[in-house]
Amino acid sequence: MAADRLTADTSAEQAGPRILLYSDDLDTRAQVRLGVGRRLRRGAPDIEWTEVATPAAALEQAEAGGYDLFVFDGEAAKVGGMALARQVKDEVFGCPPVLVLTGRPQDAWLAAWSDADAVVSQPLDPVELQSAVAGLLSGAPAA
Template identity: 75%
Template sequence: MSAEQTSTGPRILLYSDDVDAREQVRLGVGRRLGRGEPDIEWTEVATAAGVIATAEQGGLDLLILDGEADKVGGMGLARQLKDEVFRCPPVLVLTGRPQDAWLASWSNADGVVSRPLDPVELHDAVVALLRASAVAG
């Protein structure tokens, strides 16, 4: 097997109750972090219970949480995960507007991107969090 066939891409959990929002994030981030790198392994989740259960299993490199999700928003969920999940991976929160960045800091999120989502800003935030996590880990 070649090195390309044996290497795995980053494992990213994407939480939003809106299927269109999840698609927008996946398209904005892209299939991979850069040319020649392995494909991202996406795990899409539409409920807070699903996020918690999946995060507790481990094996994720990044969590992207929709701060505008109905019922349980990504910011409250981020705070809960950071408090309760051992070795919680970095969390990127998507906010409804730039003025909500202070809420993302309350949530203990490692990064924040506001809507409307700029694909370049979103991709760069994902790359920065994954690289920082790899260096720290």
């Protein structure tokens, strides 16, 4: 019985953060994953990424729950990440933090309208991106 509890605790400790990444651009998704890295810091468990390319798939995954962070591309075609951020903040109970990627720094005001918890503009700076993701996952207030 104690061994079962130990195994359950160990597996729970080994689970890394789950991040939903929405962008219709394969290159943008790859840049985000590479910029953030496999894990948040040395010795931390690997991040579990779920990538989606359509707004319908993003909403379906968001409503299913179980994510620690949403990363939405504000430059995605048809339904951008800012509109999607606003929608999930309004519709998903217990919505995790949302990071929106904007096309330029001047779009930060629009990301604020979308209720995004943090904004990173393109071109993506890996240090800024990793810092934003780590801060949102730790619960620290966004800059």
